[in-house]
Amino acid sequence: MKALPTDETRPVAMAARFLERPATREVIRHLPSESFRWLEHDYPSEIARWNYHPEYELHLIRHGTGSYIIGDQVGPFGPGQVALIGPGVPHDWMSDLQTDEVVYNRDVVLQFTGEWFERCASTLPELNPVRALLESSGRGIIFTGSTAARAAAELELIGTAQGARKVSYVFAVLATLAEAPVDEKAFVAREWFSTAGQGDGRLAVEAGLAYIFDNLSTRIRMSDAARLAHMSEPTFSKYFKKSSGLTFSAMVKKLRIANACRLLAQTDDSIASVSLGVGYSNLANFNRQFHTEVGMTPSRYRRLDTAERPAGQTPSLDLKTQRPPSVLESTAGIPV
Structure with a gap:
């Protein structure tokens, strides 16, 4: 799913128009035949803006560098960055752009509700270890190393699959992130609000x-x-x-x-x-x-x-390495 440019809209004008807008509540819609939303998009794009929503979001940067805002913190991003954003946490990824530049296929995004996950976990107790991961996502979590590489591959696979196999890759990426070692995940901001709050x-x-x-x-x-x-x-x-x-x-x-x-x-x-x-x-x-x-x-x-700007509580992350090859080229070497 991509935002479609109009004939009369130049990329630089699109960028200016989107970046000037204030943050907004994003309404997440998915097809009746789907229980979550997976999409990819370019930058600038109508849907790439400072926003918040009640859904959990997994976000993969395929291409480009720039700055993110997650909660109350600003920091750098690069290819291969995988982030988990909790419900209600405002966020945005702003690419460094040259005049008239568009970063095509910059992002992969997976969004799902807490209610959907809880319904799944109520009948699939094997998902219980994922709950702790989601409960900590109110701070925003950035994953690196082999965890990020494997999660990126699984996020890509969701877009290539249908039916039950598509769901299996969602559970696979959540399991990968839940199993991440301490040195491959970093909490970005202070707790935004308790995901367990009712x-x-x-x-x-x-x-x-x-x-x-x-x-x-x-x-x-x-x-x-x-x-x-x-x-x-x-x-x-x-x-x-x-x-x-x-x-x-x-x-x-x-x-x-x-x-x-x-x-x-x-x-x-x-x-x-x-x-x-x-x-x-x-x-x-x-x-x-x-x-x-x-x-x-x-x-x-x-x-x-961008790299010199302070990142608040965000630790220094190695985001300069290139993202692994496309998932279709590397799937055989990455266990899922």
Whole structure:
């Protein structure tokens, strides 16, 4: 499944149009005959933008380098990167592009709901070891080494298969990631919110995130978010902090600074325009908040190359190696 370019849309215009958009809630749809969604797409693409959704997402970078945003952290990516993103965690992969450049077949994506997995696990106890993996995905997990290579092959195989065999490859890649050794997986961000959270806690986080994303460039009031969650402000504040690990104001700040990093890296907008675009009407305050979160000024951050930009809590990852050969060429040598 790929986004189809129009005759009148040049790649550079597509890139500018997509990258300027704020984060959004992505609605995941799949065919009635499928219990999960597998797709591949180019970059820039309508579906490649800063977004969040209640589904789990497995993401493979086939080609290109650039920067990712996962939760409240920004870091580098390269070919062969495999990441697992938990429900509600905002994310984006922004490729380094030359003028008029399009990275074809950049991504492979697998998305599924927690409800689907739990239904499967309720009748297939062999899936129980995967549950711990999914419960930790609220921090975002990046896999490397042989785990990433094998998972990439299995993700590719999902797109080549049909019926029960297609499902078997989904379970295979989940098993591969669940069995990953400690030195081949890295947690990217702090816990975004508990995937085990239920009821009022989940409602508060979902309503809060939706409200923040819809109003990221304007004034944000917790009272408005609480009203959307049908809660009083004290109740909303309590449940939001309990389920997300952050106060509402801290979440707003982290999302605004993450969006600023995205705009600084991917657009030519002035620092003042970026400040306004992420909700800071006072440039001095924006510079101060950015420095507190990132450790440098916005102008210095923009001058750095992708590999030099700070990655917050993200450890240094070896992402410079080329992705293994295509799955059809290498399947015989990779156990599945």
